[in-house]
Amino acid sequence: DAGVIQSPRHEVTEMGQEVTLRCKPISGHDYLFWYRQTMMRGLELLIYFNNNVPIDDSGMPEDRFSAKMPNASFSTLKIQPSEPRDSAVYFCASSLSPIYEQYFGPGTRLTVT
Amino acid sequence: SQQGEEDPQALSIQEGENATMNCSYKTSINNLQWYRQNSGRGLVHLILIRSNEREKHSGRLRVTLDTSKKSSSLLITASRAADTASYFCAPGGSQGNLIFGKGTKLSVKP
Numbered sequence: 178d179a180g181v182i183q184s185p186r187h188e189v190t191e192m193g194q195e196v197t198l199r200c201k202p203i204s205g206h207d208y209l210f211w212y213r214q215t216m217m218r219g220l221e222l223l224i225y226f227n228n229n230v231p232i233d234d235s236g237m238p239e240d241r242f243s244a245k246m247p248n249a250s251f252s253t254l255k256i257q258p259s260e261p262r263d264s265a266v267y268f269c270a271s272s273l274s275p276i277y278e279q280y281f282g283p284g285t286r287l288t289v290t
Numbered sequence: 291s292q293q294g295e296e297d298p299q300a301l302s303i304q305e306g307e308n309a310t311m312n313c314s315y316k317t318s319i320n321n322l323q324w325y326r327q328n329s330g331r332g333l334v335h336l337i338l339i340r341s342n343e344r345e346k347h348s349g350r351l352r353v354t355l356d357t358s359k360k361s362s363s364l365l366i367t368a369s370r371a372a373d374t375a376s377y378f379c380a381p382g383g384s385q386g387n388l389i390f391g392k393g394t395k396l397s398v399k400p
Contacts, residue, residue: 181332210387220378220390233387268332276320276382281332
């Protein structure tokens with residue numbers, strides 16, 4: 178398996194623009210997680226899915242953030258409108274269980290100017 | 291869900307020395323995991339120790355778990371420059387997801 182795939186790897190956008198981050202989990206993994214990492218706040222869980230259904234979205238910072246998982250092999254994290262404080266590295270991870278080994282993607286480095 | 295807290299926040303050693311990092315947590319667990327993150331990369335799973343285990347080895351890694359003290363340690367023996375990374379612990383409870391702490395930043399100087 179190729180591992181967790183994320184795209185794009187880097188995204189630079191202007192404040193107010195819509196940003197869409199994409200993730201393809203490892204085949205067979207029922208759980209998918211979206212994280213955000215910054216120097217100040219560390220690694221934060223934003224939302225996670227089980228069998229394509231959102232289970233816990235309490236980490237989503239505000240209504241500007243939304244995540245979907247239309248099928249078992251694809252998920253998106255959308256920010257609309259983006260703000261400079263959204264600048265961070267966004268990671269997607271997948272696993273067979275929420276309390277066992279998670280496999281992380283390479284991340285998307287988002288810069289909002 | 292619960293978060294592990296790593297200590298120290300930063301550690302700098304010479305190549306060949308051993309590195310020890312500690313993790314504390316607050317509630318009961320099913321397992322505890324350690325992850326490594328190289329600069330600019332995603333986290334990589336290193337080792338998982340179950341709540342009924344006290345020690346586990348994997349190559350140069352040795353993990354201990356003391357559930358009575360709610361603590362764990364990660365020992366890297368004979369460190370190499372390539373071990374330079376941030377290390378995170380993640381307690382796994384009976385339900386809920388993993389919560390990662392701020393990590394220990396390890397620097398191994400050649």
